Amino acid sequence: MTAARTIIVGGVAGGMSAATRLRRLDDAREIIVIERGPHVSFANCGLPYYVGGEIEDRSALLLQTPQTLGARFGLDVRVRTEVVAIDRVARAVRVHDLATGADRTMTYDQLILSPGSVPVPPPPADEDSVPILTLRTIDDVDDIVARLDAGARRAVVAGGGFIGLEAVENLARRGIRVSLVHRGSHPFRPLDAEMAGPVIDELRRHDIDLHLADEITHVSATAVTLASGAQIETDLVIDARGTRPDTALAAAAGLALGPSGGIAVDPWQRTSDHRIFAVGDAVEKVDVVSGAPALVTMAGLANRHGRTAADVIALGTDAVDAADDATGLAILRVFDLVIATVGAGEARLRAEGRPHRVLHTHPTDHAGYFPGAERMSMKLLVGPSDDRILGAQIVGGRGVDRRIDVLSLAMQTGVSASRLSRLELAYAPPFGSAKDPVNQLGYVADNLRTGLTRAVQWHELAGVLAEGATLIDVRSPAEVAAGAIPGSTNIPLDDLRAGTTPLPDGPLVVHCQVGQRGHTAARLLAGAGRDVRNLDGGYLTWLAGRTVTEGTRS
């Protein structure tokens, strides 16, 4: 009897996780990994940082080679080799050797597809245009670095998502003059507009030439032309406008695709043919908020699902837990700023017509009396009927990674927004606050849930004031002097309690810097029988919203 044979298509992230796990579960099995590119198991998430020089040593990107994987795990790894067709009836794949051009057929007992994604087509370009490069493989970064070494001084990055922003940062670190062209009104689409205000500020602070709500229409030998008519002279273009799942092989084999366009799989990573598994960016996940299929392209999910496929092959579905729904947790460093999102944003919830409550806070990462505290901006989206956490966004510095992890786990375990106030989280002065930023989110959520707080959002303020409400700024005169909302009247909180300043009749909106003193003021005025609301997130959220909507910060 010959050993069972598992063929894995794609030798990075999900594919390689499946291969090594399967080996540890079954030492006798034949495991063959087929990779189109020249490298397997490389650090694809690290590529931008090699361009920027933060990762100095190219070899650090190459985690394994076919040789090391053979020696350690007994894997048969073939690079520059492509699976070009699947014969499901014969349980065989046709394999094309890109070096020799030879084709051969190999049978499988199980097949795992981890083909990843393909970039969207490049923008229209002249034949002699400046190079238009992607940033997806070792070959790509070799190409980019060679051109920078050869004297390129200017770059246009198309697309302000993950890879685009990482490319911007890393090119700027090398002293390149960088322009970012992004189709949306603000970078990093998972962020809502007012949360992106600090991102825009950070990019400008590093002299990035920003072209928002714009796109490349043409690339010539010296410049790109934008839809707005702007021309940007450049030496190269990095095209990071996005990808779509690489489903060609699966579709040609008649495997079912899902509504999102990815390969459809069950919670054990099985395709519509149960001998064939699929994992990684080509595959649909289930969105934790909607329960619907969605494309979520994260390395962590790819690795986990690769492991799941191996477990199911070796142990069977009964022994393996079904995949959890995906929260889509994402984190990104942009210069000195950290951006993190999980679940759904307000824009998406609005588009889906899903009711939601919004709240903003601006806590410091650790106790304010301890040196080095850094302010972060947080946003939480909550289901009004069930207090469920629908999403969260954080922009700041130190401690953002920690809080988004807690919020992601809260979503994965069904912790309600109000219960965040009661979580036991790590506190000592260098690390946090006795009331952690996550606890504080819970306090605000609880106050909204019980009706103790009535809030006005930053984008609602103008309308509420137009309807006749009076805006009271309860900050100190020094804070007001540094910037205030037009039309506000300054009555510091302690003066408000003292009752020395007469208040106009009619509805009131109070606000402070971040929302906390505003809450105390609102409770004080409500206790006196007034119709009062608190500006959610205070002056800082209002200001960040204006950065995006008006394209400038006062």
Next chain:
Amino acid sequence: MTAARTIIVGGVAGGMSAATRLRRLDDAREIIVIERGPHVSFANCGLPYYVGGEIEDRSALLLQTPQTLGARFGLDVRVRTEVVAIDRVARAVRVHDLATGADRTMTYDQLILSPGSVPVPPPPADEDSVPILTLRTIDDVDDIVARLDAGARRAVVAGGGFIGLEAVENLARRGIRVSLVHRGSHPFRPLDAEMAGPVIDELRRHDIDLHLADEITHVSATAVTLASGAQIETDLVIDARGTRPDTALAAAAGLALGPSGGIAVDPWQRTSDHRIFAVGDAVEKVDVVSGAPALVTMAGLANRHGRTAADVIALGTDAVDAADDATGLAILRVFDLVIATVGAGEARLRAEGRPHRVLHTHPTDHAGYFPGAERMSMKLLVGPSDDRILGAQIVGGRGVDRRIDVLSLAMQTGVSASRLSRLELAYAPPFGSAKDPVNQLGYVADNLRTGLTRAVQWHELAGVLAEGATLIDVRSPAEVAAGAIPGSTNIPLDDLRAGTTPLPDGPLVVHCQVGQRGHTAARLLAGAGRDVRNLDGGYLTWLAGRTVTEGTRS
């Protein structure tokens, strides 16, 4: 009708959280805060860092004053005033003014007790002994700083818990020659012995004079004498050996105390008299592992329970969620090391006779290919029958706070140890790994649960080898040259797979540096039909255990 009156005994942490929350819930209520000391709402967790100079400005410790609390929250705050008796029938307290000596009686509608703790009695001392100081109040740190400014150059710290270790670090930062006298065999009792190895190393690296398994028996005008007979010349003693709940007032009033010695409260912070609430370090919590009453003295719990008491007073129990059980999450910085624990340790589980499974890992905080990755040591304790997380310990640098938060929340929400492998956690190269350290804990836990891995603990190794097992070190020759376990045979993992080196008959134990290659080796050998176990946590855990048990590191 006069407004209801709530009297709060104790104006720090829990007491002040209750006062300000109650004001926001009810603007009309009379709220009186009685504080024995001269300060309220000070940053007690920050005190050691003011001694060390990291917090430079003394005023940063004084978060509020009676005046600011009156102006902002309409609180009647009285310092240097003590509640000396409670008349529960008359609903009145006798209040003693420490400045004037005057006594008066005040009635209450509700009473909230937040008296905190009292230190254990000082060690025996001559009348003219060097100063024996505690580190608990603003007055304490003023006293310590004055003596340091006056020329003290040597200090003995008694007690290697939270405050003791913070005192050690901060005195050393000021150039003081510090001796630490600790009764246990290793500092920070919540840590198990092998996890404390790096802590001992770190203290030695900073020239701390360590006296473990020892205690002060006498303090003279120039020196302390220890139980071991050692004498340490010193200029002052910081006594940080611990505290007990301050229950005198409650006990005298006939309120029930619990089995742990703290004031007994229900999940709404009500004492046995439902007009009287109690919060903070004087109060029993419910331990999340055992479900039994326990003393857990954390600022976060004090603040949270203060808020709960206010909520119940203003809104009633029906509107307020019952308190969650306490995980006892603790974090502490000791020089460049971060220590964090949650739940039960192995020593406690053994003492309680509670079955448990143990595992150790040594991951880096973020992807190894990205610069600046720091190794941490993790330990997880798991219920063998139900895969429940019973406790976790982490010692390392960056990222420890984040992982302990995730593990604490996992315990609070009942996430099983194996499910840790499937959590979606933040990953980008500067922040983590596609397989986060918490995911990796889950992998190991799952492999133990399913029986894929059979483990030997560091303290079991000698016994297993004595019974005839052979120890195979699968690391590289370079790693072995830097330090190896006596009696081990080096066969690098890839050579093991190649099968070039014959193996002895009989049971095998394999090990690598951290346990990961050992796992692969064990699976390989098991596949070949061998009786094999993997040394849990590898060489690093074995070495850390030896640091404590033998008092030295090879």
